Amino acid sequence: MFDCGIAQAFARAMIPSPLRSAFALIVCSACLHAASEPLKLWPGAAPGEKPGAPKNDETGKLSDYKVGGRPILILSSISDPTLTVYRPAPDKDSGAAVVVFPGGGYYILAIDHEGTEACEWLNSVGVTAVLVKYRVPRREGRLPYAAPLEDAQRAVGIVRLHAAEWGIDPKRVGVMGFSAGGNLCAVLSAKAGSRTYPRVDAADDQSCRPDFQILVYPAYLVPDNDLYTLAPEVAVTPKTPPAFMVMAEDDGIHVEGILAYGTALKKAGVPFELHAYPTGGHGFGLRPTGNPALEWPSRAEEWMRYAGFLSPRAPAKP
Amino acid sequence: MLAVGTLSGLCAQPPEMKLWPGTPPGNSGTYGAENDTTTDKDNLIAGRRVIRTGNVSEPTIAVYSPPAGKNTGAAVVVCPGGGYYILAMDLEGTEVCGWLNSIGVTGILLKYRVPTATGPKSDTFAPLQDVERAFGVVRSHAKEWGIDPSRVGVLGFSAGGHLSAMLCAHASARGYPRVDASDDLSCRPDFQVLVYPGGLVDHDGAVGAEVAVTASTPPTFLVFALDDPVVSSNHAFAYAAALKAAKVPLEFHAYPTGGHGYGLRPTRDLVTTWPQRAADWMRSLGVLGGR
Numbered sequence: 001m002f003d004c005g006i007a008q009a010f011a012r013a014m015i016p017s018p019l020r021s022a023f024a025l026i027v028c029s030a031c032l033h034a035a036s037e038p039l040k041l042w043p044g045a046a047p048g049e050k051p052g053a054p055k056n057d058e059t060g061k062l063s064d065y066k067v068g069g070r071p072i073l074i075l076s077s078i079s080d081p082t083l084t085v086y087r088p089a090p091d092k093d094s095g096a097a098v099v100v101f102p103g104g105g106y107y108i109l110a111i112d113h114e115g116t117e118a119c120e121w122l123n124s125v126g127v128t129a130v131l132v133k134y135r136v137p138r139r140e141g142r143l144p145y146a147a148p149l150e151d152a153q154r155a156v157g158i159v160r161l162h163a164a165e166w167g168i169d170p171k172r173v174g175v176m177g178f179s180a181g182g183n184l185c186a187v188l189s190a191k192a193g194s195r196t197y198p199r200v201d202a203a204d205d206q207s208c209r210p211d212f213q214i215l216v217y218p219a220y221l222v223p224d225n226d227l228y229t230l231a232p233e234v235a236v237t238p239k240t241p242p243a244f245m246v247m248a249e250d251d252g253i254h255v256e257g258i259l260a261y262g263t264a265l266k267k268a269g270v271p272f273e274l275h276a277y278p279t280g281g282h283g284f285g286l287r288p289t290g291n292p293a294l295e296w297p298s299r300a301e302e303w304m305r306y307a308g309f310l311s312p313r314a315p316a317k318p
Numbered sequence: 319m320l321a322v323g324t325l326s327g328l329c330a331q332p333p334e335m336k337l338w339p340g341t342p343p344g345n346s347g348t349y350g351a352e353n354d355t356t357t358d359k360d361n362l363i364a365g366r367r368v369i370r371t372g373n374v375s376e377p378t379i380a381v382y383s384p385p386a387g388k389n390t391g392a393a394v395v396v397c398p399g400g401g402y403y404i405l406a407m408d409l410e411g412t413e414v415c416g417w418l419n420s421i422g423v424t425g426i427l428l429k430y431r432v433p434t435a436t437g438p439k440s441d442t443f444a445p446l447q448d449v450e451r452a453f454g455v456v457r458s459h460a461k462e463w464g465i466d467p468s469r470v471g472v473l474g475f476s477a478g479g480h481l482s483a484m485l486c487a488h489a490s491a492r493g494y495p496r497v498d499a500s501d502d503l504s505c506r507p508d509f510q511v512l513v514y515p516g517g518l519v520d521h522d523g524a525v526g527a528e529v530a531v532t533a534s535t536p537p538t539f540l541v542f543a544l545d546d547p548v549v550s551s552n553h554a555f556a557y558a559a560a561l562k563a564a565k566v567p568l569e570f571h572a573y574p575t576g577g578h579g580y581g582l583r584p585t586r587d588l589v590t591t592w593p594q595r596a597a598d599w600m601r602s603l604g605v606l607g608g609r
Contacts, residue, residue: 249569
């Protein structure tokens with residue numbers, strides 16, 4: 001098995017600096033177990049998309065913005081959303097799955113530090129990761145989350161439809177989102193009762209309610225002008241899935257968002273876990289920087305284990 | 319010296335030191351002799367009994383020093399809980415000092431006056447006087463006890479958490495007439511750790527005036543279990559929001575289960591891992607030395 005640390009050290013030593021990160025990314029994708037080919041979410045055009053929409057940005061661009069000392073990879077445009085399945089090592093496989101939504105303000109997708117790297121971590125704790133490239137940037141004339149919500153509802157249905165084939169327990173399908181992706185998870189949890197698009201096929205007959213949600217510095221849970229009132233599109237009911245939330249207090253996107261969401265969950269009797277750290281800013285992903293907030297993957301793993309989502313699957317009957 | 323092995327890893331019980339040279343100020347009330355009120359009928363925590371000290375009219379501190387080679391210079395005044403009726407002296411006291419010692423921190427166990435003759439909103443609340451006095455006494459002995467007077471925190475459980483927050487709100491002036499030079503030293507904690515704190519909000523849901531948060535409230539660590547049957551999570555959430563609004567650095571961990579009064583005895587509930595979170599937090603604050 002390829003070791004990412006070694007790959008990166010090799011990249012640092014051997015490759016001229018402008019190319020290093022790109023090389024490390026390519027090599028690192030080898031660390032992910034058996035990534036499937038990307039699967040189109042919609043057989044035809046996605047709902048509301050007009051012919052002639054720009055092609056998906058497949059290569060992305062390394063941003064000047066660095067996290068954990070490395071630039072992050074940005075996809076600028078997705079019109080034909082996809083999902084990609086990353087499987088854990090068979091001896092580790094818990095049967096749980098998590099559908100991952102990167103952040104980017106609904107304008108772009110931060111596809112590595114809030115996408116592939118999250119999938120890699122999920123695999124390391126025995127979880128199948130399903131990375132969704134949802135539609136960005138925002139669609140003119142539509143709410144920022146409207147097209148991404150269609151993609152998210154569709155993706156969770158597809159995952160459950162393929163559960164047997166992909167070795168997933170359809171009752172342990174969670175979602176995980178960063179920033180705008182965290183908002184998308186909360187919107188999906190609030191609007192999982194019915195699809196927001198006309199039925200396409202059998203995937204849309206499956207429930208699209210996540211069994212649990214992991215919100216990493218979720219955005220837009222409270223409006224900027226009223227930090228203590230939950231936005232209506234993320235309304236909480238007793239049916240809202242259990243949640244894990246993490247955020248830094250110095251995040252400009254407002255830690256009040258998770259305080260308000262937590263308060264609402266508590267009122268509705270929905271179990272959750274919340275961790276707010278003094279510093280860390282926004283967009284830290286999972287790259288260790290020495291900041292205590294970056295311990296959050298360990299907390300999230302403990303929580304999933306505690307809540308029973310990582311219980312080993314029952315042995316197959318002979 | 320004969321080492322007495324205990325579950326908390328403490329080698330010996332240090333002597334208790336009277337906080338006040340004469341009679342403590344204010345109204346201590348009139349109660350019977352100090353005693354452990356725990357009976358066989360009382361609930362166990364993590365399968366073990368808890369000492370519930372009642373009728374404390376002579377407040378004291380006891381200094382638990384870490385092994386010399388491990389001493390970071392930081393100190394924490396520990397306020398056990400017990401609803402201002404009793405003090406959970408081992409679960410939320412001696413065991414905490416044992417843990418603090420293990421991370422190189424001096425534990426100062428405060429035995430404040432309970433039960434209280436007046437409510438916490440009165441001008442002369444005996445436990446507040448005791449913890450204010452304790453901070454001055456600790457800082458005045460800093461050199462002798464191997465403590466850096468600028469790294470003295472407070473840690474409180476339940477009612478002790480309320481007392482910690484009260485101290486932070488009242489740290490600019492003593493609530494009793496000056497006794498000696500130790501009362502000239504600051505009684506503001508450099509940081510506070512609140513574990514399932516109670517009484518932080520009034521009936522209207524707002525943070526109580528006696529624990530009001532300002533920009534000079536020290537950095538705060540707050541941990542809470544959401545199924546706490548004694549204290550509603552509104553207390554922790556309202557206090558956290560007030561700290562954020564006042565731009566006070568906060569670390570807040572809310573865990574799904576654990577109830578109330580678990581101290582730091584490990585159980586299956588994830589909330590009982592809070593000492594690791596708190597140690598990491600103190601480290602990142604720089605109070606454990608060497609950032």
